[in-house]
Amino acid sequence: MTEIVDESLMLQYAQGDGHAFTALYTRHKDSLYRYFLRQSATPELAEELYQNVWNKLIKARSTYQVSSKFTTWLYRIAHNELIDHYRRHSTENKVITLNVEDKETEVPNETEAGYLADLQQKNIDEQLYLSQQAKHLKWCLKQLPRQQKEAFLLKHESGFTLNEIAKLVGESSEGVKSRIRYGINKLKHCLMHKMGKV
Amino acid sequence: MSEKFTDHDIARFYSEGATEKPSAELDAKILALAKTPVETKTQTPLKPIASIKKPALYQTWYGQLSTAASLVLVTILYLHNSDSFHEPADNENKRETHQLMETEATGLSSIKATGQPVNNSLQKSIKQRVSIEKRRQKEVSDIMTDSTLPSVSADSEMTQLNKVKSISKMTPEGALEVMATFNKIDDLLATEQREKARERLNELLQKYPQLKADLHARYMNLLK
Numbered sequence: 001m002t003e004i005v006d007e008s009l010m011l012q013y014a015q016g017d018g019h020a021f022t023a024l025y026t027r028h029k030d031s032l033y034r035y036f037l038r039q040s041a042t043p044e045l046a047e048e049l050y051q052n053v054w055n056k057l058i059k060a061r062s063t064y065q066v067s068s069k070f071t072t073w074l075y076r077i078a079h080n081e082l083i084d085h086y087r088r089h090s091t092e093n094k095v096i097t098l099n100v101e102d103k104e105t106e107v108p109n110e111t112e113a114g115y116l117a118d119l120q121q122k123n124i125d126e127q128l129y130l131s132q133q134a135k136h137l138k139w140c141l142k143q144l145p146r147q148q149k150e151a152f153l154l155k156h157e158s159g160f161t162l163n164e165i166a167k168l169v170g171e172s173s174e175g176v177k178s179r180i181r182y183g184i185n186k187l188k189h190c191l192m193h194k195m196g197k198v
Numbered sequence: 199m200s201e202k203f204t205d206h207d208i209a210r211f212y213s214e215g216a217t218e219k220p221s222a223e224l225d226a227k228i229l230a231l232a233k234t235p236v237e238t239k240t241q242t243p244l245k246p247i248a249s250i251k252k253p254a255l256y257q258t259w260y261g262q263l264s265t266a267a268s269l270v271l272v273t274i275l276y277l278h279n280s281d282s283f284h285e286p287a288d289n290e291n292k293r294e295t296h297q298l299m300e301t302e303a304t305g306l307s308s309i310k311a312t313g314q315p316v317n318n319s320l321q322k323s324i325k326q327r328v329s330i331e332k333r334r335q336k337e338v339s340d341i342m343t344d345s346t347l348p349s350v351s352a353d354s355e356m357t358q359l360n361k362v363k364s365i366s367k368m369t370p371e372g373a374l375e376v377m378a379t380f381n382k383i384d385d386l387l388a389t390e391q392r393e394k395a396r397e398r399l400n401e402l403l404q405k406y407p408q409l410k411a412d413l414h415a416r417y418m419n420l421l422k
Contacts, residue, residue: 018233025229033220047224054228134215137208156212188203191211 006070014061025054028074031158035078038141038153049085053078068167075158076168079150086146133191140190148183151176324370368406376406383417396420 006027012020033050040046056077064073141149147169154165162180166173255261368376379402386395399420403410 013232021232022229025225025232029225030219031216034216034218037218047220050220051224051228055231058232130211130214133207133211137211138215141212156209157216184205184208187208191203191208 007066010061010064010070011066014064021058024070028071032074032078034157035075035153036082038138038157039082039146039149045085049078049081053081056081069164071158071160072164072168075154075160079169082150136191136194137187140187140194143190144183144186148179148186151179152183152187155180321370324373328373368408372406376402376409383420387416387420392420 006024009020009024013024032053033046036046036049036053037043040049053074057074060077141152144152150169151165154160154168155162160168162173162176165171166176169176171179256265379398383395383398383402386392386398399417403413403421
């Protein structure tokens, strides 16, 4: 239902309705932003890529045709933008990732220590537990290989099915399925490792 | 708190932490960017047809092309016909000669019909024609002296002149006959019938022996 409305909104925007774009943007901005944020070395880079995608969508509005879901089209643009970025800055990206890893490995240890003290002292509730695990998961997600991370995000952040993800990234459904499976197993292992540290 | 995590746990943890949003500043920037082209597209008024200024003919490609084509055409026509601009006198001579020839023809037919001798007007006409022919040959000769035309052409013109010299001293009837005979001889020579040409020339010289005095070398060779 939502998807049909998405396509209608895009067509309205293509005909000059600015309000239609505002509705579309409000609906998809957060998940798309996080899609980039989880896969970029810095929030600044994520913002740049995020903005580029919307720019491309705005420019291509006159050529939009309802041949697939609007979100598939939007995330295909996003996926291509990310791939282009990796190709352009492959060396630079590796360096940044390594730096981030180092940084991440140090900072959580300090914060974890603080949280542990709180956990023991304040008899932590479920919300705090979730918050803690969510924080760990974010760190673990950063460590995933790029393709597994993207597949995981497209499924759990953007809500695509396996077939849709496969179509979007140009892979087979089986390939995407195994990427997600491997990714989730690594996340579980990483979280267990974090808990073991605790 | 189980130490084993399920897929559902992972999804739940992720959802719990997925709270980041783009800044309000970034939102405003993108929305402004999206509205700008839309507004420009809808607000750009179309120019009324009457207000569109038509360019002058010389400013258009077809105007310039047609002007150039006209100039080229005029130049070609001028160059092609420039020779005729320099020959008014020649044309006049031809017209005069034509009139005289008509007069002669009329006179000769009356002589043949009535058996009367040649009258003054016919004699005068023939003399005028000879005079015009001389003048024309003189002009040709002058041109040939200065020009680079082949000598064969000049020689041919001189032959005509010699023919005219001989004829000028004869009676009009004789002159016409001689001219006609010479033309016939020329035709025979042109068709390589030298024997027949020689016979005609001999006949002519027997009838008008005075022609031998200034006979052209071409005919002299024919007699040898």
